[in-house]
Amino acid sequence: AKEDGKGLFRFFTAEMNERTLQRLKIESELRTALRENQFELFYQPQVDVTTGHMVGVEALIRWNHPERGLVFPDAFISIAEECGLIAPIGAWVMTQAFETASRWYKREGNPLTMSINISPRQFIDESLVFTVSKLINSVGFPADRIVLEITEGHLMGSGHDTLAALRSLKLLGVRIAIDDFGTGYSSLAYLRHLPVDIIKIDRQFLNGAATNPIDANIVSAIIDLSHALNLEVLAEGIEHLSQMELLRLKGCDQAQGYLIGKPMALPDLLCWYQTFFKN
Ligand code: C2E
Ligand code: CA
Ligand code: CA
Ligand code: CA
Numbered sequence: 273a274k275e276d277g278k279g280l281f282r283f284f285t286a287e288m289n290e291r292t293l294q295r296l297k298i299e300s301e302l303r304t305a306l307r308e309n310q311f312e313l314f315y316q317p318q319v320d321v322t323t324g325h326m327v328g329v330e331a332l333i334r335w336n337h338p339e340r341g342l343v344f345p346d347a348f349i350s351i352a353e354e355c356g357l358i359a360p361i362g363a364w365v366m367t368q369a370f371e372t373a374s375r376w377y378k379r380e381g382n383p384l385t386m387s388i389n390i391s392p393r394q395f396i397d398e399s400l401v402f403t404v405s406k407l408i409n410s411v412g413f414p415a416d417r418i419v420l421e422i423t424e425g426h427l428m429g430s431g432h433d434t435l436a437a438l439r440s441l442k443l444l445g446v447r448i449a450i451d452d453f454g455t456g457y458s459s460l461a462y463l464r465h466l467p468v469d470i471i472k473i474d475r476q477f478l479n480g481a482a483t484n485p486i487d488a489n490i491v492s493a494i495i496d497l498s499h500a501l502n503l504e505v506l507a508e509g510i511e512h513l514s515q516m517e518l519l520r521l522k523g524c525d526q527a528q529g530y531l532i533g534k535p536m537a538l539p540d541l542l543c544w545y546q547t548f549f550k551n
Pocket of ligand 3 (some may be wrong): 451452472474475508
């Protein structure tokens with residue numbers, strides 16, 4: 273038994289070391305990625321449920337890894353958060369997203385709503401408000417076309433710093449969305465006092481909504497709750513027409529998901545937009 277315990281201990285240590293090494297490797301690769309411009313933003317369309325028109329996009333980061341190909345954020349964002357690289361990556365995302373929104377505005381003449389994911393670490397970093405204010409001043413479209421997304425889970429556990437940052441950002445005119453809504457434990461009383469504008473219903477509820485009446489009721493309740501609080505509501509993860517029907521029936525404002533469009537590189541988004549909304 274003693275032998276076993278030791279073996280097990282060795283096994284865990286070896287595995288831990290391997291994971292630590294793997295993290296260190298990714299960390300150093302992330303630095304290279306920043307330096308050599310290996311990141312790319314993809315854009316997923318968001319549509320108005322009633323008219324079907326595109327109202328905006330969500331920017332989603334991708335990593336064009338020289339050996340591993342296209343790497344998705346779940347594989348590196350948490351590592352970037354742990355090693356302090358989320359600040360420069362987040363700043364890159366922000367700059368890039370603003371530039372795309374600006375180019376869109378010049379090209380199409382109408383502003384596109386650009387939603388940007390913000391890590392909780394970025395919210396407590398004082399440079400965030402400064403970066404956003406600088407970018408807002410450098411572009412020619414209204415600040416309320418920029419939406420900053422913060423997950424419900426992170427908002428709930430957040431302290432004064434995050435709330436102060438949210439208030440300063442609101443003063444700049446940008447809008448705030450609560451991402452992955454329904455997965456945290458927000459109370460009504462709490463929501464009432466948050467400086468937020470949009471609620472994004474987590475896709476797990478939409479997933480079940482077509483088959484499970486409880487999930488459909490939850491979606492419906494979140495839509496009503498959002499409207500009662502005077503907030504816009506967007507449903508994520510729409511893959512089937514039946515989900516779109518449900519949203520229409522329940523009066524959801526906006527929708528996003530593979531049924532409408534997958535996240536796309538900018539040239540593909542322009543093509544997609546051309547195909548569906550021009551002539
Ligand atoms: P999220 O903000 O909840 O983004 C939505 C995720 O759902 C995206 O995954 C998107 O590709 C995926 N998705 C969209 N429609 C559908 C659908 O109909 N069905 C299914 N199954 N999935 C759908 P992605 O791009 O892999 O991003 C994962 C997460 O990484 C994001 O979740 C967000 O939390 C984070 N992330 C992405 N870009 C950034 C970024 O620039 N900065 C930060 N801090 N986090 C980011
Ligand atoms: Ca998001
Ligand atoms: Ca989400
Ligand atoms: Ca998420």
